[in-house]
Amino acid sequence: MAGKKGAGQGLAAALLAALAATALPAQVKPEAETDMEPPLVVAVLAHPDDELPMSAALAALARQGSFVRIVHATPGDAGPGFSGLPKGEALGTMRRAEAECAGKALGVAEVVNLGFGDGKLADHVRDGALAKALFDHVAAADLVLTWGPDGGYGHADHRLVSAIATQIAQSAPEGDRPRVLYVGLPAGSTASLPPLADWAVTDPALLTTGIAYTREDVAAASKAAQCHVTQFDPATRAGMAAAFDATIWKGKVHFRPAF
Numbered sequence: 001m002a003g004k005k006g007a008g009q010g011l012a013a014a015l016l017a018a019l020a021a022t023a024l025p026a027q028v029k030p031e032a033e034t035d036m037e038p039p040l041v042v043a044v045l046a047h048p049d050d051e052l053p054m055s056a057a058l059a060a061l062a063r064q065g066s067f068v069r070i071v072h073a074t075p076g077d078a079g080p081g082f083s084g085l086p087k088g089e090a091l092g093t094m095r096r097a098e099a100e101c102a103g104k105a106l107g108v109a110e111v112v113n114l115g116f117g118d119g120k121l122a123d124h125v126r127d128g129a130l131a132k133a134l135f136d137h138v139a140a141a142d143l144v145l146t147w148g149p150d151g152g153y154g155h156a157d158h159r160l161v162s163a164i165a166t167q168i169a170q171s172a173p174e175g176d177r178p179r180v181l182y183v184g185l186p187a188g189s190t191a192s193l194p195p196l197a198d199w200a201v202t203d204p205a206l207l208t209t210g211i212a213y214t215r216e217d218v219a220a221a222s223k224a225a226q227c228h229v230t231q232f233d234p235a236t237r238a239g240m241a242a243a244f245d246a247t248i249w250k251g252k253v254h255f256r257p258a259f
Helices: 005-019 054-064 089-106 120-125 129-140 158-170 215-227 234-249
Strands: 040-045 067-072 108-112 142-146 179-183 209-212 250-256
Touching: 005 040, 040 054, 040 129, 040 158, 040 250, 054 067, 054 142, 054 179, 054 234, 067 089, 067 129, 089 108, 089 215, 108 120, 120 129, 120 142, 120 158, 129 158, 142 158, 158 179, 209 215, 215 234
Parallel strands: 040 067, 040 142, 067 108, 142 179
Antiparallel strands: 179 250, 209 250
């Protein structure tokens, strides 16, 4: 399992320096560093399918050699989506499988589900269980990708996962603190996408970090969307990545630094 401790620090620093630019170039490992651990990128999210708004970035980072882990706090057992299935364990089991399928499509190294009840994360903020479960994932990371404070469209679980991941990162001492980036939709980019009409947008001036991707990464993102059969109808699954590429991402997935 990759991490930022030890010999991987040099390459991790190179990744974070590259992310400070407006686009992330392909990584080139110097010959002397080929035996170093790859940077650990952790996407901290609430439910299976939450990775889709940043999916091209995850595919790009994995393709470029980062060890990418997606952590879902819940199996999404309360969200029937397109399926209309009743809430509960059976739906959660299906969505876990969909998440694994999407992770393979994106080329990520690991997909982890913490197993908390969908819609019940507030209970586990109060008792500290969510922070405890996320701590090792966030503390070991070089880069954490998560929702912004808006939670995309105000979803409470999205907001709570973002807040706890940020809390863990900001408690780390300088020099050992992972970088935290919030995915964002630039203001004005969602006008042609009615399904996103109620989503929060961010002033583009705040979205100072972009993770560039290739056509290969868009294809991977499209394949990942196809995995989430319980959540989206076939037409939406088929067109989602292309719509994000053409209207929102436009060559790079947009993020803003947490601090």
